[in-house]
Amino acid sequence: MPRERLYLFDTTLRDGAQTNGVDFTLADKLAIARMLDEIGIDYVEAGYPGANPIDTSLFAERRPLHGKLTAFGMTRRPGRSASNDPGLAALLAAQADAICFVAKSWDYHVRVALETTEEENLSSIRDSVRAAKAKGREVLLDCEHFFDGYKANPAYALACAKAAYDEGARWVVLCDTNGGTLPHEVEKIVGEVLAKIPGDHVGIHAHNDTEQAVANSFAAVRAGARQIQGTLNGLGERCGNANLVSIIPTLKLKPDFSENFDIGVSDEALAHLARVSHALDDLLNRASDRHAPYVGASAFATKAGIHASAIMKDPATYEHVAPERVGNKRKLLVSDQAGRSNLLAELDRIGFAVDKDDPRLSRLLDEVKEREAIGYAYEAADASFELLARRLLGKVPRYFEVEKFDVSVEQRINAKGERVTVSLAVVKVKVGDDLLISAAEGNGPVNALDLALRKDLGKYQSYITGLALTDYRVRILNAGTHAVTRVLIESADESGEHWTTVGVSANIIDASFQALMDSIVYKLVKSGAPA
Ligand SMILES: [Zn+2]
Numbered sequence: 001m002p003r004e005r006l007y008l009f010d011t012t013l014r015d016g017a018q019t020n021g022v023d024f025t026l027a028d029k030l031a032i033a034r035m036l037d038e039i040g041i042d043y044v045e046a047g048y049p050g051a052n053p054i055d056t057s058l059f060a061e062r063r064p065l066h067g068k069l070t071a072f073g074m075t076r077r078p079g080r081s082a083s084n085d086p087g088l089a090a091l092l093a094a095q096a097d098a099i100c101f102v103a104k105s106w107d108y109h110v111r112v113a114l115e116t117t118e119e120e121n122l123s124s125i126r127d128s129v130r131a132a133k134a135k136g137r138e139v140l141l142d143c144e145h146f147f148d149g150y151k152a153n154p155a156y157a158l159a160c161a162k163a164a165y166d167e168g169a170r171w172v173v174l175c176d177t178n179g180g181t182l183p184h185e186v187e188k189i190v191g192e193v194l195a196k197i198p199g200d201h202v203g204i205h206a207h208n209d210t211e212q213a214v215a216n217s218f219a220a221v222r223a224g225a226r227q228i229q230g231t232l233n234g235l236g237e238r239c240g241n242a243n244l245v246s247i248i249p250t251l252k253l254k255p256d257f258s259e260n261f262d263i264g265v266s267d268e269a270l271a272h273l274a275r276v277s278h279a280l281d282d283l284l285n286r287a288s289d290r291h292a293p294y295v296g297a298s299a300f301a302t303k304a305g306i307h308a309s310a311i312m313k314d315p316a317t318y319e320h321v322a323p324e325r326v327g328n329k330r331k332l333l334v335s336d337q338a339g340r341s342n343l344l345a346e347l348d349r350i351g352f353a354v355d356k357d358d359p360r361l362s363r364l365l366d367e368v369k370e371r372e373a374i375g376y377a378y379e380a381a382d383a384s385f386e387l388l389a390r391r392l393l394g395k396v397p398r399y400f401e402v403e404k405f406d407v408s409v410e411q412r413i414n415a416k417g418e419r420v421t422v423s424l425a426v427v428k429v430k431v432g433d434d435l436l437i438s439a440a441e442g443n444g445p446v447n448a449l450d451l452a453l454r455k456d457l458g459k460y461q462s463y464i465t466g467l468a469l470t471d472y473r474v475r476i477l478n479a480g481t482h483a484v485t486r487v488l489i490e491s492a493d494e495s496g497e498h499w500t501t502v503g504v505s506a507n508i509i510d511a512s513f514q515a516l517m518d519s520i521v522y523k524l525v526k527s528g529a530p531a
Contacts, residue, residue, distance in 0.1 A: 076131075186220050
């Protein structure tokens with residue numbers, strides 16, 4: 001049976017930009033649009049021209065994409081003609097392939113929020129669709145509050161959708177704007193809409209307020225809708241939008257969908273999905289969700305000993321899909337409950353061939369257990385584990401030695417009369433026969449130490465220029481007088497690889513220093529820096 005085409009519409013740059021704490025620059029938006037285009041997204045909604053200077057300049061020139069660059073905006077204002085509405089004019093002037101209008105479809109909102117009549121709202125929809133079509137744009141209509149509106153007044157909600165469809169809109173998108181609709185309701189209501197509008201003209205736009213935006217999107221597809229709107233990593237205001245990073249692999253890898261539908265995402269692009277998801281987090285300066293389905297660092301991580309030995313025999317025993325398909329990797333966690341099979345599997349993954357009776361294996365296991373007992377967490381710190389294993393089983397070159405470091409924190413009143421805190425770090429490093437001294441100021445002692453440490457590593461400097469710290473987490477263990485601090489540092493480099501290192505000490509600076517050192521040494525090992 002021929003597969004049906006299902007279209008993906010991304011609104012990371014428009015609805016996703018509503019997320020608390022997210023402020024995209026024009027450069028960010030263009031970079032994200034390119035990433036979305038590389039994955040094979042059909043529609044990239046990039047903003048709201050006329051609403052703010054960044055979106056206006058984004059749409060001021062042609063931005064060629066494989067997919068359709070889409071501009072978002074309101075239908076003409078009530079009481080105005082289409083030719084006499086500056087908002088609509090800005091939207092029509094935008095250099096976009098498609099225009100996605102938003103219009104109210106809940107009679108209550110039409111009366112209370114828009115303060116107009118139901119009939120005037122319908123003519124505003126018709127006029128706007130007609131004006132955009134006359135400009136040669138493909139037209140979509142987001143029916144705001146469609147599901148709530150449909151429950152209150154099905155005839156009117158349908159009339160709004162139908163008005164756009166009859167006028168020639170390519171897509172009518174049913175929006176669960178408040179995000180409270182449940183999957184069985186979505187399936188039922190979309191099914192009823194499809195009695196009036198063909199499914200290959202109907203889209204779903206779900207918000208995640210009951211954590212079912214992904215399920216709601218699939219419910220709509222089951223009922224016959226053929227366009228899904230969502231965002232990367234589920235970005236969006238409140239609890240976010242439907243997460244395309246979860247939706248795409250499900251469509252590609254679950255037979256119920258993959259045997260019935262084609263999407264614009266190739267198998268090859270799918271294998272870059274984890275990288276794209278993490279690249280967005282990097283751009284937003286956020287730590288990636290370790291537990292994100294498909295792409296999280298823990299999505300294919302297994303801890304218990306019996307599971308680990310089964311996974312080594314056949315990964316399918318405990319994995320719903322192969323991690324490589326989405327660009328992720330299998331991970332067997334090393335922890336104090338770990339058996340030999342975990343350890344062996346993890347060593348195998350990082351490229352150490354060790355016989356299961358090798359006595360060094362017991363030494364490594366003992367060492368891991370001892371160190372975890374005093375606070376190290378190797379299952380979170382994959383890079384520190386790898387260095388520990390390399391030190392015990394093989395070799396890690398002594399690239400450099402920190403002879404001494406000094407960190408000071410000073411609080412004073414500056415020339416403007418403001419109270420400021422300044423941190424200064426001085427590091428003395430020996431690289432071969434060279435003694436290098438670097439100093440750096442930072443916004444805190446750890447930042448200053450990091451900057452000073454990475455300022456000058458002599459002949460190794462070129463290997464660490466792409467190294468960046470992406471997350472820093474501190475935990476105090478065993479509260480009381482014997483409290484120790486555990487620091488986890490996540491780093492990334494120019495290749496997009498992420499790794500985590502750990503340090504433990506009674507002193508937070510010392511714990512941070514250990515984790516920083518491990519990160520730098522790991523980067524040198526991974527880059528094949530000569531000893
Ligand atoms: Zn929305």
